[in-house]
Amino acid sequence: MRSAMxxxxxxxxxxxxxxxxxxxxxxxVLFAVMLGGTAPTPIYAIYxxxxxxxxxxxxxxxxxxxxxxxxxxxxxxGVSDYAxxxxxxxxxxxxxVASSTVFALFPVLPGLLxxxxxxGVSVGLCTGAATAYFAELHPDRTRAALIASxxxxxxxxxGPLLSGFLVQYLPHPTAVPYLALITLQLPGLLLVRxxxxxxxxxxxxxxxxxxxxxxxxxxxxxxxxxxxxAFALLGLLAALTGDFLTDGLHDSSHLLVGAVVFSAxxxxxxxxxxxxxxxxxxxxxxxxVAIPVxxxxxxxxxxxxxxxxxxxxxxxxxxxxxxxxxxxxxxVVAAAxxxxxxxxxxxxxxAAYLGxxxxxxxxxxxxxxxxLLTAAGCFAGVIAVLSAVSVACTVRLxxxx
Numbered sequence: 001m002r003s004a005m006x007x008x009x010x011x012x013x014x015x016x017x018x019x020x021x022x023x024x025x026x027x028x029v030l031f032a033v034m035l036g037g038t039a040p041t042p043i044y045a046i047y048x049x050x051x052x053x054x055x056x057x058x059x060x061x062x063x064x065x066x067x068x069x070x071x072x073x074x075x076x077x078g079v080s081d082y083a084x085x086x087x088x089x090x091x092x093x094x095x096x097v098a099s100s101t102v103f104a105l106f107p108v109l110p111g112l113l114x115x116x117x118x119x120g121v122s123v124g125l126c127t128g129a130a131t132a133y134f135a136e137l138h139p140d141r142t143r144a145a146l147i148a149s150x151x152x153x154x155x156x157x158x159g160p161l162l163s164g165f166l167v168q169y170l171p172h173p174t175a176v177p178y179l180a181l182i183t184l185q186l187p188g189l190l191l192v193r194x195x196x197x198x199x200x201x202x203x204x205x206x207x208x209x210x211x212x213x214x215x216x217x218x219x220x221x222x223x224x225x226x227x228x229x230a231f232a233l234l235g236l237l238a239a240l241t242g243d244f245l246t247d248g249l250h251d252s253s254h255l256l257v258g259a260v261v262f263s264a265x266x267x268x269x270x271x272x273x274x275x276x277x278x279x280x281x282x283x284x285x286x287x288x289v290a291i292p293v294x295x296x297x298x299x300x301x302x303x304x305x306x307x308x309x310x311x312x313x314x315x316x317x318x319x320x321x322x323x324x325x326x327x328x329x330x331x332v333v334a335a336a337x338x339x340x341x342x343x344x345x346x347x348x349x350x351a352a353y354l355g356x357x358x359x360x361x362x363x364x365x366x367x368x369x370x371x372l373l374t375a376a377g378c379f380a381g382v383i384a385v386l387s388a389v390s391v392a393c394t395v396r397l398x399x400x401x
Contacts, residue, residue, distance in 0.1 A: 019137045022194045026137065027151050029089050029191065030130040032184045033096050034155025035162065036119045037065060038238050039177055040103065040112075041261050042164035042254040045242040046173055051109060055243055059364035061112045062239035063357040068120020070353050073128070077346060080129035084198040086191045089133070092126035093188040100178035107174040127152060136197045146276060149326055153269030157262045160238070164258020173254070216335040216344045222393035223328030224348060226288050228355035229386040230321035230328075233291055235356035236363060236379065237264045237314060247372050248302040249310060256307075264314040268322030275323045280334065281394050283327030288387040288394075290320025295380045302373050324390075325352070331394075 044058050080088035099118035102111055134144035163177035170176050241260050245251045275283040294317020301310035336344040366375035
């Protein structure tokens, strides 16, 4: 995430007012790439049925997405600072198209793993470059970061809703959603008409170090635990909602799967707009109170076979995840010096995407060895402990500060 935190080159001073046309194009490109991050969610049940995949296999396919993001962040996190914003975003679009093509042409386990890995790489490339581009196109860096964050969550939310609708009502469910994603990438060609803020362009790959600066270790601990829990909840819903609805609530609607995931990510994006005026520590604590409440509601919904309760849990938990994510990042970056902000942010995102993978795989394994309710209860217990640790660390920071 170095490119998201570095200043624009001297030759690319921020304009006096937003370059609305360029902002619109970059916002759309980020949104379209993020769609691919969660679009396969309603299709997992079809893959599981056709390929005889157990929940652990589905969770590993989902985890390949996070692995792709981490790979892109670690190897190419700052590449747009040297190669240029446009070419990096264009490459992200091309990799996203390649991901959808692999999914459509090779609906077998190796194809699913390759498609998810490519999807993660495209997201990792796009988020850093787009965030940096927003900061150069908009005079208010805080608002630019908010645009990037909300667009990110909006894309992740709309992706499963779109594919759920297409799978539910159109033929060829393992191909049509990906053809739609490819089509939605076409406006990315407008990138060639945008100004390029990086004046001295050259290809230079500098792996991002994963080191937490000493000055940020206390706030980093509180924020990293929070974002791990937040992304664990979002990852669980994105990977296993189909299993929860089918086995726990006896509803196999693909559109409903998409609607549940949309609710969680949509709430996460909307809440970021509401907590923008709160102190980061306050927003983080609120988020870490809401997340375990949301998870508890999900567990109660499975026990009671209640869809309204399940949707409520997704909304409450998603809201908490959005608040924790935005507030935690603000805490980490504010505590770091300007020269260390990139390292601190990279460590923060590393914690986030570990949360997106490890708990999901753990729950999927538990599902095969115990009941769905037991696995969900264990997950709720872990989230409760993580939330308590994060709140305690954050409150202690406020008292010391």
